[in-house]
Amino acid sequence: MSAAKRFAAIGCVGLLTATAACGSTSSSSKGGVNSTITLGTVSSYTSLDPAGAYDAGSWTVFYNVYQGLMTYLPGANTPSPDAAKSCKFSDSSYTTYTCTLLPDLKFSNGDPLDAAAVKFSIDRVLKIGQLKGDNGSGVSVLLDTLGSVDTTGTDTVTFHLKTADATFPDRLASGVGEIVDPKVYSGTKLLDGTGIVGSGIYTIASVQTKTGSDGKPVPASVKLVLNPNYKGAYSATKKLNAGATLNFYDSPAQVKSALEDGSIDLNAGSDLAPADIVALQGAQQLGKGIQVVQGTGSSTRMMVLNVGMAPFNNQAVRQAVGKLIDRQAIADKVYQSTVTPLYSVIPQGIGDQTRPFEQAPYGTDPLKADQVKSSLSGVKLPIDFTLTYAANSAAGPAEAAQIKSNLEASGIFKVTLKSVPSLGTLIPLWSSGKLVASLTGWQADYPDPDDFVSPFVGKDNTFGNNYAPSTIMNDLHPLSLKEANRADQTTANTFQEIQKQFAEDAAYIPLWQDNQYIATQANITGVPLTLDIASIMRFWMIGKS
Template sequence: MNRKILVLPAVVGLLAPVLAACGGSDSGSSSGDAIAVGTTDRFTATKDAPAPLDPAYAYDVGTWNILRQTVQTLMIQPKGEGDPVPEAAQSCGFTDSGNERYACKLRDGLKFANGDKITAADVKYSIDRALALKADSGVFALLSTIDTVETQGDNEVIFHLKTADATFPYKLSTPVAGIVNPDDYEKNKLRDGFDVDGSGPYTVQTEVKNDEIVKATFTKNPNYKGTLKVKNSKVDMISYPDAAAMGKALDKGDIDVMTRTMSPAQIQKLSDSTDNDEDLVEMSGLEIRYLAFNTNAPSVKSKAVRQAMAQLINRGEIVSKVYGTQAEPLYSLVPASITGHSNSFFNKYGEPSNAKAKALLTAANITTPIKLTLHYTTDHYGSATKKEFEILQKQLNDSGLFDATIEGSPWATFRPAEQKGKYDVYGMGWFPDFPDADNYLAPFLDKDNFLGSPYHNSKISNTLIPASRREADRIAASPDLTAIQDIVANDVPVLPLWQGKQYVAARDDVTGTAYALNSSSTLQLWELSRGVSG
């Protein structure tokens, strides 16, 4: 039979899978052959990005999904969602009323996979290293509220923060805060290539061709001590050039599980299928897609141009023609299911209108049609991205106000070019580092933002973001979060498009798929095992 596993609406702290029919449970053997997992994520080392898997550099969902299996963090997001819980730590918590001093005690007997003992000094080394290297990926900014890291003996680490940060426990659950061995990771240099060493639930060996991982083999780490129950002994992650090739591998039995990114057509076919051998798992997701702007570029430097684009783009048409029920229009950087969300773009622009867009440009004395190129990545977010950008191009050009072209590039060249400001307008996706509104705002709008955007609003960075972080009760932070979203809708440094669900397809004898991905698109390979076909 075809089975779906649905997740309750993604309200933070309330997420929990609801299983229909059989399968997807925690049962299953930890023995047997390796479970083969397919992905279209590409893991490439280039001249511009020679250290894709160094925790101090990596900052995309694909590389993080390798690091989350192998590099341990003090905190971790729990299986059923909610607030982060201790992982390498035995306990962690704020020790002051102002949320500016955060202390962690390490779990007894922690070791790296090679048997070396882990001490508080290793934690300090790892955090200080990421901050000092200040990699151009921008991932270090997740730790930007840290002032100093103090150790007390071998087992206690104290973080002194520059300012209150109620989201700090979440940040300690991200790979940039991963604990690394000083013997393997130099203090002043990123670790090039694809070697990863840590104390997580697995060790990893990579098969590399042409400076790209084609297969990563995760083997259960016998020295692992943490909260996770590892339900298999080995997982092979195999990278495919596209969704079609990955789908064929599942059909042939070459892989057991198919993860991101499946095409909309594949998902629909699996959803409609009565095939007894393959199951589709549907989960709530917090992925968003958006257009980003180099606000210093002549073509889009005028706010009126960006506002006109916001007034013209028809999100509903994009969703219906490309993604169907697998996505929904998004009118803010913050997804609708996250506390603090506001429909700021809809509130300001309403329904798409050529007349209103023309009035915006006329008032700013902008000559039309405006020539610009929309850039997108051909391989990072799935094959549907091209069709999405063809529709965006048509919407802009049909208005008569724009003369837009589109250009696609592989992620290995797209991301460095975007970081260097070579694109005026470009499409990006965001898979949250942690499920909080702050992580949909600060990474784009604070200083050292991961886009390298020249846009800066002092009220956002100096007042509103710090104020929102002082509120441990995230509902109480909503007024500040809404104010940020309203400014973004007015200035349009980024233009949100849609938010999507996420899916896993698996052969019938694989269990644990209900938890294979969490709401932040974290791949949890340790949940997979083999059971009895249902």
């Protein structure tokens, strides 16, 4: 996840409000396919270059302005061709994957999109990741099974994998698989400037910035317009708007205010405080005022503990955190029952989820202090540590305070809370490998249980917490990648073992799983098509009546 700021300020400074100068389009605009929609979110992008971003805010933009070989159609949990005409494994060992492109593909600037462009795009992610030119985003981990890419003619691309990887089509459908123009993007460094070129349904018309709390420019808005050159899985799909403006706010309260005064048509993700969701649901009237649409979620929230740093280089101390956390209290008191307590790193709805954090040595309810102390023989109490969290996450401060209360009530822990402005501020701290404990959400890159495993393990894992379990990395994970039928019992058994190992090691303490809530003006249509297990916000399917 890159924290690089690559856009010069062009006029929108200070807190973003709904003004024409900031590129917003009033929700009172006339409806129909020629209308534009305006969305608001606290999840701004960290980079607009696919080789430099591994966060939900950036990927929300990617899915609308870039195109991959594969994509997830609404409601699907397996990928379908997009820029590709067809893709398939050409061997039974799942190590050779070949795609044939659609004919006559073009980027938004008219440059041809061919097999060479696909190879260039994938190769540069790996190269930039190796050079740390991704500013520590870690996105290249999604291509860790890829050995090499070659082309045949202008329309065929073959991926040679180092090991079996039945999830490779899913990885290509994620944000790491977006195709960029070799004439515009460097093969060894991230794009510097505003000249974003993709082949997706939209193209970026303008980018505006504002002044952040540190005095530096941060994203304020991105304005999108339909790309006339798009050709792919959605070519025959009627686009319900002519463009979209995505406004970035500093807090959930600002998003709610923008909804209430009509500055935006809808929020674009997990942008509302739980109390506001409950209040808006209770006040909604059919066909009038703000409406709340609820959908299935696959995003999770967890504590990340650094196994390479004291006090969490002690497994018993890590397990003690998992034993004392009151997930139900967090769900009920902090999130007002808008989330579901989670007892596994892998959430419900993604593969065969189990609940190992309810089993030994944990228990179905938070354990009492004396039970936990008995497992900490020889450890000096209280155990001091600092818990870092993003202040602009929904209910982030209240959640951190609840966890602090849980842990300190036992007399076992002394917790110092440290807030940082946003997720983007956490990224370099993870990359340093020196963040002892943090709170974060995880949104699936692709709807397969592997995506809650491979980015979490290894010396250079996404969270820099030094968690590299040999049993998972050398045995269970490789085995899971050989299992093509992701729904059969053999695959389920492998992931059950992985979940048990995660619970035993307690490097990640799962807290809760979300539901998706989008609040809209009464004249907004199509939102349910964006609320599925793949968690892709498909702007083109949202319209105004």
